[in-house]
Amino acid sequence: MTAPTRPPRLAGEGRYGKVVDAAAAMALFHDGAAMLFGGFGSIGTPPLLIDALLERGVRRLRIVGNDAGYPSHGVGRLIRAGQVEQAIVSHIGSNPIAIQQMNDGLLDVTFVPQGTLAERIRAGGAGLGGILTDVGEGTEVEEGKQVVEVDGRRYLLEPALRAPLGIVLADVGDEYGNLVYRGTARNFNPIVAMAADVVVAEVRTLVPAGELDPDRIHTPGAFVDYIVPGSPVPGGIPAPKT
Amino acid sequence: MTAPTRPPRLAGEGRYGKVVDAAAAMALFHDGAAMLFGGFGSIGTPPLLIDALLERGVRRLRIVGNDAGYPSHGVGRLIRAGQVEQAIVSHIGSNPIAIQQMNDGLLDVTFVPQGTLAERIRAGGAGLGGILTDVGEGTEVEEGKQVVEVDGRRYLLEPALRAPLGIVLADVGDEYGNLVYRGTARNFNPIVAMAADVVVAEVRTLVPAGELDPDRIHTPGAFVDYIVPGSPVPGGIPAPKT
């Protein structure tokens, strides 16, 4: 868990200075950077930011999120390009290149049960030290873990996860950074937005502050440091692996 | 923390058998019942269910929620009627009758810092054993608490909170139990809906399933056992205490 630090400040556009393009956001990323990412399988990972990371060629990324995407989608594209050194994920089953890199010792993968991973990220975002769960008891997941008793029941202590950087994809965002997700592209995005010191949100549609219904907002703008507008609506999704 | 149990089953109306009136819902409540409630100050606590608990005269209630309401609003009405034996809350400052009862030894009050209380309830709803927080360190809140170290930092272990019953107020609900809250009447309601074995949701407007936008739903219907329609829109709110 990284303690919250003050984000470096880019000069953005818009009423709150948060609106940047993907290329400008790259000033935040450096070789060896640790990054949380939203997304689940083929959807919910910001494509323009992945494009920019590919173009800039940022290397030795350490990434935390649900899975390794597909070779053609999400963080799978960074993995295919050899830009990822370490991944904390729940599975890499949809990305054969990631499996190959893991088997070849090129990609250091740590597997965490999906719900535990989501909750550890949320705990990081919520300023908590970790979570207490019995998922994984009686399996190799419990090996080496601290065990805590509460009211006579055993729980594994799974430490909170934060990262200096986080990238998310939303459907609509306003200039203050309030975000609305769409469908199951929501997935890990809201918790990633909570748990990174600097959050860059890519949005399909950017609106002025005040246009979103406050009751509909999924991620309050206070969690969001930068907004990258213009995310394309995908024309299709990859064939599922099964 | 109470382990999840199968809810007793009332015969409700509607496509999913979940729609009942407040009087019928009282079959779930008995003297000495433990109950989570939504609400913050004057708003967000279901008025028809409080009416019904008053009418039925359920006694020795043990309640868990943010505060003691006002003598005229929320759970404060149950406290005024002498129906509450025990309260786990963050404050009772808006209810002079609760303060009096506490001072007279009639109401057993446990104070929990508000954010810790919210998170303990959510942890109960999320099937976790408790939370790890440093809020309260160096204060009397830490007295008697289990201390856990994560990566060399100290945290208090605050156990998860669940209850057999939970009552919430939403603006709109559908027959499956999907709920949409309005404004700051949301407050503790979504986490209460997660953390009770049997959840009764009072709604102002009941709609057929399918009418709510799935992206707008705050509480999925799978958390909700019964829906009580017809909650009145309040005509005013009490004067603030300050």
Place this chain on the structure above:
Amino acid sequence: MDARELIARRAALLLEDGELVALGIGLPTLVGNHIPPERRVVLFAEDGIAGIGPRPAQGEEDVDLINAGGEPISRVPETAVFDSALAFALVRGGRLGTAVLGTMQVSDRGDIASWKAPGGPSPGMGGSMELAAKARRTLVLTRHRTRAGEPKIVERCDLPLTAPRAASVIVTELGLFQVTPQGLVLRERARAVSVDDVRAVTPCRVETDGPVVVMEDVLERGVGGTTDGRAEGGRV
């Protein structure tokens, strides 16, 4: 009726009206095709949705709506969307009624081993540990033996576990087994096999407790049959 269809159809009848149900990848997915229409089963996927409708026609997919297996899905009247943390809060919090899962091995005490194949590293457990361990009831659907003829129901899993003591009911093409504290109880058998036939290909003790019903007869009657999987044995 082929083996997979028999298993899927039989499992579908175990699902209860009003239940929230997660279907695993592969064979369990087929169960969705056989749920009796009068049962209002709400399907769940751990990427963050409750209320899953059929795969849309090609070209009509919603690019923002997939299940945990990455397949396009559609909405139904009950649909609510949420984030992945809330999805697993539902599961761990006890609101997931039934998980229907495949497996590599399952033991006679309900241990499930489904995430690490023999030899070679695993691609990860995904959400399988939570679904197996935390659903109120876990049904395991599996061919009775591997293609190589190895048993899948075993006395003790030698593969790494997904969750110990998790399965309540096991359905194969040969029978329906309830997992009890005393071990497996055969509740139903396929018409083509006898109880002894089942025992002959199952390398652990298989008890009976009352009549062993024919699975195909249960399908014809169209009701839940001899067990709802919530009896004493296994976690319910």
Place this chain on the structure above:
Amino acid sequence: MDARELIARRAALLLEDGELVALGIGLPTLVGNHIPPERRVVLFAEDGIAGIGPRPAQGEEDVDLINAGGEPISRVPETAVFDSALAFALVRGGRLGTAVLGTMQVSDRGDIASWKAPGGPSPGMGGSMELAAKARRTLVLTRHRTRAGEPKIVERCDLPLTAPRAASVIVTELGLFQVTPQGLVLRERARAVSVDDVRAVTPCRVETDGPVVVMEDVLERGVGGTTDGRAEGGRV
């Protein structure tokens, strides 16, 4: 200008453009009236809202929109509503820039004691512990002494603490103090008092470090003055 107005106006100038800010009940609430319009400060309340506008005219209140003190509020362009768990996630997670709080006592190392008055039980701490301990910067606003003439800035709080080492800056009607590892540093004084006057009514060591500016001059200049409260001292 009366004491409360001086304190509130001075504190308002400490708030930064773009910050998320929580204002406590009482004197801190007045700060909202004095924030320079060109600073886009977003006000937060722990019942679950970021982006709070002024109290609506009587009869125009939204029955579903109150702050943590129970007062009717209005929306602004930035407004987002969320549940109380997320509200405190924002606070503990480090996204609350500044908490502006009143207190009963505050010590020269920044200990805040605000929830239990002497004698008699307390009505509870509400959300005060989180705001005091977890804002990136905590400003304490207080009259310099109680009505009974007791000091509020003390060497050691004898009331139960809300949060240890939490205050970064203390503003009273006599001066603006920065809390540093070496104790209090007087950065500004009210025009009517000298540094020695301040020391005479403050029962702990009060250092100076460079010139001590006049608070009223800072108000006239309308800029943040000599400190933004984020220097070495105190938690920032």
